[in-house]
Amino acid sequence: MSSFSIIIPCYRDEGKLANLLDQLRKLPHSTSRAPLEIIVADGAGDQKCSQVCHRYGALWVPGEPCRGRQLRAGAALARGDALWFLHADVRLPPNPLMAMERAFERDMVGGYFRFRFDAPRAWPALLLEPAIALRCRIGVPYGDQGLFMTRRAYIEAGGHSPWPLFEEVALVRGLRRLGRFQSLREPLFIDPRRWHRDGWWRRTWVNRNLALAFARGVEPDRLAARYRSKRTT
Incomplete structure (x- = not known):
């Protein structure tokens, strides 16, 4: 690939976004590779997010707070040969x-x-990480694992679904029909703040119930409302 476009959905998470953009700016440079194109799809349309993007040379795309639509909007503007989708709160290898x-x-x-869970880690991470790896092999990896693909494959697979949750499921299945879509050895470090906030087993239980409900055909908008209602304060 001669060029990468990075698409980041964001919703009122400017501190984490700034950290990620700083990481991307410091990645090893290759003279054979075109400069990174970074697109931030902001579901809040917040001027604070716009200012962070301007500071780091990223394109700010305001829109509605729906992650699937945010990702589709960012991908539609991407010019790179490869697309890399990142959540704002990850730490890169x-x-x-x-x-x-x-x-x-x-x-x-x-x-x-x-x-891989980032610090501060807790002992449940040691059990959850191999379970998630197994789920990805027999099921679908989710967007927090840095999905990447050629732009041509993204288009042929149909792109993200315009949903607030499980927007990557149909995309991943389409990519696997097109060719090899597999895990890398390199980890992406996932912010564990939500597991600490909600409780490691409680959050895992809620996530699995949402996935089972989606598999049974419950609409993603209804699941998103349920997901928000399950959050602890």
Whole structure:
């Protein structure tokens, strides 16, 4: 791949976004690779987010607070040969661009990073991480694992669904029909703040129940409302 477009959905999380944009700015540079294109799809349309994007040279795209629509809007503006979708609160491994380039050299249409909880960790992380890895192999990896793919494959697979939850499910299934879509060895470090806030087992239980309800055909908008109602204060 000669160029990457990075699409980041954000909703009132400017502090985490600034940290991620700083990480992206410091990634190892390759003279054979075009400069990174970074697109932030802001579901709040907040001027604070716009200012953070301006500071780090990212394109700010205001829109409605629906992650699937935010991602679609960002992807529609992307010009890179490859698309990389990141959540604002992740921490990157040392050289993720090289890891993705190696995947494309092996004729993969795309893939995702290994799920690993960031610090502060707790002992449930040791059980949840291998369980999540198994779920990704037999099911679908979610957007917090840094899904990446060629732009052509993204378009052929139909892109993200315009939903607030599970927007990547149909996309991943479409990519797997097109070719190899697999996990990388490199981890992406996931912010554990929501697990600490809600309780590790309680949050896992809620997430699995939402996934089961989605599999039974419950509409994502209804699930998103249920998800918000389950949050603790």
